[in-house]
Amino acid sequence: MTYQLPYPFDALLMKQNKIFLLFCPPDCLDEEQRPVLEGRSMRHPLPQGAFEACPYADSRSMSQKRMNTESLKSLSRHKEEVSSFIYNIGSTLKKETFQGSTQYDLAQLYALSYIGYKSPSLHFCNELLGSGYQVPTVHAIASRFFHGLVNMLDLLMLESGGSLAGVYMTPQELYEYADSHGHLLGLKEACAASPATIIKFLELCQDALQSSTHQATSTLHTIPSIYQLACIILELEFTSLVYETVRCRLWKLTHSNGSASLTQLFAIPHCRIAKRLASSDHPFEHVLFHRALHQWRLLDSCSAPAQAMRQTAIECLIEVAQCAMDHETVHRRMRESFIEVLSFHANQIDDLIPGGALLSMNLDTFFGRWPA
Incomplete structure (x- = not known):
């Protein structure tokens, strides 16, 4: 198939150099035929009708950037599945990486966010190599949320001397930091989630890393x-x-x-x-x-x-x-x-x-x- 990548090298070359294919943004469509990268997609640009003025009374109200309402609707449709997916990542991290850890910190949140951010890569690479996979919609939604969180935690690491070990912020404090440091505004658009939704998902991430309850779902085998x-x-x-x-x-x-x-x-x-x-x-x-x-x-x-x-x-x-x-x-x-x-x-x-x-x-x- 002809497949143009948003990357310095073409798809045919990358199929023979999988090491560097792993670094390629998953600019493809998910199972619902929505761009995995949404507003960042180069191959699947969104129509102007997908955007509306941002109604939230925080830093986004002072920007002319519009929000992607279709992305927000997708999150609303799959809210429970996304929550279960995040819990499953948290369960895997506690088993594989943070076993025995009793203290939650932002380092653990970064690890969870990184895995969620990279979750479409498995299906994207397999799809490109002809294995018939498509990126699950739930993975695409989670990846977009975690992409912004990874970027913000990157900067918080620098403020903390390069490490987030032992650093703690509440979900409310993380939202306020994002709001005051411009992290609710992307290059092209504003974050579509309300303050309450952002805080709720941050609470969910924290609980996923602390809860002892295993949330089994149909996607568990891919985790x-x-x-x-x-x-x-x-x-x-x-x-x-x-x-x-x-x-x-x-x-x-x-x-x-x-x-x-x-x-x-x-x-x-x-x-x-x-x-x-x-x-x-x-x-x-x-x-x-x-x-x-x-x-x-x-x-x-x-x-x-x-x-x-x-x-x-x-x-x-x-x-x-x-x-x-x-x-x-x-x-x-x-x-x-x-x-x-x-x-x-x-x-x-x-x-x-x-x-x-x-x-x-x-x-x-x-x-x-x-x-x-």
Whole structure:
């Protein structure tokens, strides 16, 4: 099938490079033929009739941005199913990651939000590879809610020194923070949920992480797969950031106009963060990297190859600073470390997303050229 991706590379190429397909936004239709990305969709733009003026008397009232009423109606139709889905993610997290934890904090909320945000990826990738899947409507709805929450918690992490461990805010306080910091307004539209609905779903998330009641639903069997794939994506995002940071740092050290010479292909998340980290003499001590490190560790899925890759990156930059290692050696070591990470996850990715190929092209096709 002809399928255009909102991505730097086309669909045929991505089918043969599933590692980077995992980073692609799920710009497709869900089971109800609604865009999974709603107003952010490039392939399925919404008609103007889907938007109305925002009636809420908070920060949204001072904006000209309209709200997507069709998205709100979809949430209303599936409210109970979305609630059960969130409870099931919470149950899986308590079993796999937070077992024995008695203290709820925003770090746990981030983990729940990340899995919910990434939940369409499993079905999207399988659909693209011809497995006949479609993104469940419930997953699409949850993903849109959690996308905004992930973005807000990202910034809260920076305000807290890169970690949300031990940080607590009530649902009311989270709503007030979102309202006062502009998080109820997207690039193109305003959040369609009322203040009461936002607070209710935040309460639901907190309860899902604290409740001992298991909420079984017909979608329960997909939750472990969604969780496993989210863990893999999170680790690949982290190791891609490590790889790209070293590449950007070498460009910075090699050329006085390193930023101008550097080409980034934006095939991975965090390209802009890698470029910012590269401007630091100690990129892996920067608060932005501490945040990424904290996020990576949240799902308790830090593989030995990924940990070794992080250490290799630190050692390589120290050696380069001491003029004890040439760029070609750094590039080779980083590439080998990244391939080790990919190999570690290869079988599980193929089980979750059959077909295609893991990586069929040179790794740097997706990152860019390294300095000589």
